[in-house]
Amino acid sequence: MIEIVAHSEAMREVLRLAGRVAVTDANVLVTGESGVGKDALALFVHAMSGRALGPFVKIDCAALPGELLEAELFGFERGAFTGATQAKPGRLEAAHKGTLVLDEIAYLSTDAQAKLLRVIERREFERLGGRRTVRVDARLVALTNVELEEAVSRRAFREDLFYRINVVRIHVPPLRERREDVEPLAHKFLEAYAAKHGRAAARFAPDALALLGHYDFPGNVRELSNVVERAVIVCDDERVGAEHFPEAVRTAAKVRARQETRPTLALLEAEYVREVLASTGGNKSEAARVLGISRKNLYEKLARYEADAGGRTLEVGEEQKPNVSEKQEPDI
Numbered sequence: 001m002i003e004i005v006a007h008s009e010a011m012r013e014v015l016r017l018a019g020r021v022a023v024t025d026a027n028v029l030v031t032g033e034s035g036v037g038k039d040a041l042a043l044f045v046h047a048m049s050g051r052a053l054g055p056f057v058k059i060d061c062a063a064l065p066g067e068l069l070e071a072e073l074f075g076f077e078r079g080a081f082t083g084a085t086q087a088k089p090g091r092l093e094a095a096h097k098g099t100l101v102l103d104e105i106a107y108l109s110t111d112a113q114a115k116l117l118r119v120i121e122r123r124e125f126e127r128l129g130g131r132r133t134v135r136v137d138a139r140l141v142a143l144t145n146v147e148l149e150e151a152v153s154r155r156a157f158r159e160d161l162f163y164r165i166n167v168v169r170i171h172v173p174p175l176r177e178r179r180e181d182v183e184p185l186a187h188k189f190l191e192a193y194a195a196k197h198g199r200a201a202a203r204f205a206p207d208a209l210a211l212l213g214h215y216d217f218p219g220n221v222r223e224l225s226n227v228v229e230r231a232v233i234v235c236d237d238e239r240v241g242a243e244h245f246p247e248a249v250r251t252a253a254k255v256r257a258r259q260e261t262r263p264t265l266a267l268l269e270a271e272y273v274r275e276v277l278a279s280t281g282g283n284k285s286e287a288a289r290v291l292g293i294s295r296k297n298l299y300e301k302l303a304r305y306e307a308d309a310g311g312r313t314l315e316v317g318e319e320q321k322p323n324v325s326e327k328q329e330p331d332i
C-alpha cells in the first residue's frame, strides 16, 4: 500500500476527495504539474476502491506512437499488421475487474480516442484486426499535466471523450503551494534513501531543511526526491547539509529567501561586506580593495555593524552562524 504524505490542508482535501470517489466506479481525471504525484494518487484510488484486489494497469499514452499505442492498449489478432505473428491481448483486457491508468491522456491519437469513447460508453471493443467483440469492466483513471480544455478548444481532443473522463476531477497542487508537505516528504525520502544507500543514520542539518523550505521545486515531489537522494549519496558523514544540495537549488532558494524577507539595503550591504571579508580571510585592506572603498570607510562600516548588533563583537565568520530559531534563513 502506498503511503501518501499529506500534511497540508490542500493535500488532505485531495485525499478526502480521492477516497470518496474511489469507492464509486466513476472515472477520474487527475491533473497537476509534472512530478506532483498523479501516479501515486492513481494507485491510491485503486487501493481504496472495491477493485483493490484486481489488476492495476498503466499505459503511458505519450511513450508510443499512435499505431503502437493502439496495439498496446487494445491488443491485436494475428496478422493485424506486419510483425503480428501472434495474437496479443492489450492492457485494457489486462485491466479487467481492475483499474486502467491512462497516463498523459492528451497524447491519445484521434483513432484511439474514438475507440476509448466506445469502451467507456459500451464497455466493449475489438482487438486490432479482430472481429470478436471483447467486453471489459475497468475503472479508468486518466492523468494529464496539460489543460485538456485547451486541447479540446484546439480540436486536438474530443469534447465528448473529455466529458466522459472528466466526471470527477482531482487537481494535485504544485509542491510550492503546499510547503507544509516539504519537510515530511523530505524526511520520508531521507529515510528511504538512507536505507537504500547504507547510511542508516543520515539526518538533516537545520540549514538543509531551511533551504528546502525556501526552494520552489519546479519539478515538484519528484525533484525533492531526487535532490534528497543525491544529497544522501554525496554527504560524507551522515549529516545532510545545505552544501549537499545542487548549486542551482541553493541559489534559487537564496533568491527566494531574500524576496520573502525583503531585507533592507543596509542589511544586504552588511551581509555583502562580511561575505567579502570572509573571502579575504579577514584581510581588511584586501576586502576594502574588492569593495572599492577605503580602509577607513571599511572600519567605520564594521564599527557600525557592531553597534547595530548590540555591541557584540563580530568576528569574521561568526555572522555565518544561523540564529537558532524556528524559522531560519538558509545558510548558503
Ligand SMILES: Nc1ncnc2c1ncn2[C@@H]1O[C@H](COP(=O)(O)OP(=O)(O)OP(=O)(O)O)[C@@H](O)[C@H]1O
Pocket: 003, 004, 005, 006, 032, 033, 034, 035, 036, 037, 038, 039, 040, 041, 145, 185, 221, 222, 225
Ligand atoms: N504525497 C506524496 N507522498 C509520498 N510520495 C509521493 C507523494 N507525491 C509524489 N510522491 C512520489 O514522488 C514521485 C513522483 O510522483 P508521481 O510519479 O506520482 O508524479 P506524477 O505527477 O505522475 O509525475 P509525471 O507527470 O512526471 O508523470 C513518485 O516516486 C511518488 O511516489
Ligand SMILES: [Mg+2]
Pocket: 038, 039, 103
Ligand atoms: Mg506520472
